[in-house]
Amino acid sequence: MTFSEIVKELNRRIKESDSILLNLQSERSEKKGLKRVSSKFFNDREDILNQGYTFHYGGGDEFQFNIGKEPEYEGEPVFRFGLAFNFQASQSVPDPIGVQQNQIQRFNQLLLDYTSDLSEERFWVWNGSGRTKSTAVGKIFKYHQALGNFLFIGKSIAKELKDITKEDLELIIDEFEYLYPVYQYVQLEMDQAIKLDKVARICFNTEGWVKPSGPVGKSKNQDTHEANHGFGHEEWLFDFSKLINGYHFGFLEPIYKYPDTYVGKVFNVNLITIDSGSKKRYWVGEIQNLEVIGLQENKRIKKEYQKRGWYREMEDQLKAFELDPLLLGEWTGNEWLFNVKFKPEDCKIDNLIEVDPYDKAISSTRYTLINLNKLPSEIEDREGAHGLFGPPLKSDSKPSFAKTSVRTSGPRITEIPHLHYKITESLYQFLDKKGYTVEYERLSPAGGKVDMIGWKGTKATFFEIKTYPNAKACIREALGQILEYSLYPAENRAFKLVIVSHNKSIDLDQKYIKHLRESLNLNLEYWGFDHEKNEVFEIIK
CATH class of the missing domain: 3.40.1350.10 (Trna Endonuclease; Chain: A, domain 1)
Structure with missing residues (x-):
């Protein structure tokens, strides 16, 4: 692909998905009082693309989402994607350092308050003639703030443009979704952007996530494991027959994408699932005090599962649907089978609730860990009903009765x-x-x-x-x-x-x-x- 084709494809994928990145322009508009914003994520002006880089629309004088093709570094091609401070002056922004001073301070504060959130990203500076070595992300000092400098925080792929694949594009979008709360905190000055209350999508399952339920309802997106292999690793998320020292061990794909960043953190995670057949979305419930475990604990627990015969049981459950049990480990390089643990009593799962697909509580349906900003209206209505039981008011609207006796059923919790x-x-x-x-x-x-x-x-x-x-x-x-x-x-x-x-x-x-x-x-x-x-x-x- 050419650079222009990469930008066009990223814009298309973001626009046609339920990505949280779709919120960027509306949130910028609200913050800055803008009347018009672009429907595209990346600026696709030809004069910018011809220079081999671009940034989000309106981001020229902001802490910006940025992608670009760089000269070879240490003998390898570099395609970067992440966030950046651009201190190059222009006619419209003669003092970019002064304009972004508050954002620099907020970025440094973020590193103090959330030390490990950028542990998988790298930092380097381009001064117009060359770049510094790639280092761990750290504080932006005064000597970094020189006119003409470009400060990059993110990741890179060691590929030529022509070798960039659709899998690479998905990786780039995943990274931008992960960095979105950082952008919100730094640029939009949203103090609550970095939260421990999260939302995560899990694979569809009709057996209460105590065992695999087969291909029904699974994602048809060929970029997902469940579409390619017929199951997701969350199929056993609520199989509480398997406890070790009071903990149940499970797997969440959004955690798997950033294991080093999340390890050791404790989240309250609200779960959603989508039936790819009916397109219906369901709010599954919440796991409180969910702890992200590291690779070594995962290996220890996997050995314990094998010792107790639980691993063989999981393999047999896959065989029942004529699925390859070897895929249980191969997807993660035979390393990750578990990446989270929690106690069953911290699992707040009851009846699954169908939610409006346009409810802003579900700001993304990708397999990405995102902030919980609000509960779906259906959940809020139920919580608001506590203590309000009584006869209806005369002003209440009359019920709308169903026109058919056909009832459809969605996923449900089941016994083990x-x-x-x-x-x-x-x-x-x-x-x-x-x-x-x-x-x-x-x-x-x-x-x-x-x-x-x-x-x-x-x-x-x-x-x-x-x-x-x-x-x-x-x-x-x-x-x-x-x-x-x-x-x-x-x-x-x-x-x-x-x-x-x-x-x-x-x-x-x-x-x-x-x-x-x-x-x-x-x-x-x-x-x-x-x-x-x-x-x-x-x-x-």
Whole structure:
């Protein structure tokens, strides 16, 4: 490709995607009070492109997104992409250093406050006749601020223009999306641009992300792993049957793109997913206190998975869809299988919520870690409904009824079936040791089978086991069943009802159980059960 063709293709890809970079001109306009802005990301004026570089539209006197072909450096071609301070004077900007002084100070402050955020980028200076050596990004000193200097912060590809590929263009866009909060903080003076509350896209899955669900709904973008190979590495993100020292280990592709930058950081990550078939978007939920792990911890955990037979189980799940299990490791060079860890109780996942595709809460649908600036309106409406239950007002609009009885279903949270079996076997042994006479899957007169009944004399305790990813979902799914088994149509068969799960309850779950007991006069309990230790770790009543 020629340089002009590269710029044209980057502009096209950014414009036709749901990239966060589409916000640049509107945010510049709001900050500067501009009436007209370009619809293109990069300036494509021929006189600029002929010089082998360009920058974002309007960025001539700004901290600018910049790409360019440089002379060979240390015997290799250089194609740069990143952010830059351009201190070259022009007729319209005779004092570029003075104009950008505040941005220089904010850049230096960013390095103090967020030391590792630019750890994968490099820094060099072009003084008009040559460039300095590439170094780690550091403070911009006074001696850097010389008229005519060009200060670059970013990355480069050691390729000639003709050798730049579509994969390279995607890499460039990924880098610009990563650097966008830096631009917001430095140029637009948005103090909250660098946040620990993030949004990340995960692959589509119809099995609650406890196991692979096949190609349905997967991305059709050939630049993605899931489009090429039929699965994403997030397929096991909520398989809480696999815990090591209380932590579940998973993989997020947006983290994988910048492992050195993110390692050791702790984020609250909100998850979205997209059904490529229907184009519907879903807000999955939030993982709080998600910690990014390094390569060595990942290797240690992978060995532990292999030792416990969990890795083979993952391979077998891929084989069930006739997918190549070798791809489980090959995509990341047989190195990365995990890059994050979190505790199940920090996973706030319930019913998935379909969101408006134009909701500004989802500012990008690429696999990039972006800032959470607001919750989708559907989520805000639900949160705002707490404590407001009551009859409708006369001024409320009338409902709009569906014109058809056809209902469509999207992705959902599901149980972890193999964990259900493990809890069942372990709970049976536990109850037996506690002196219960235990029955397994006894047919109820109401229909269906009770997971377990523990007898002490003539008093029966009904146990219903659920393995959804949180206690609330387990209580919801178990409650109707266990009440029916015990009471339908008009009998009291059980002395006590117990919902059993592997999840630790939160405060709201505990309040709910106590409210059910008091308001409905139910002898109901929730047990958190550890099948590996064969013990109850909490009883809520």
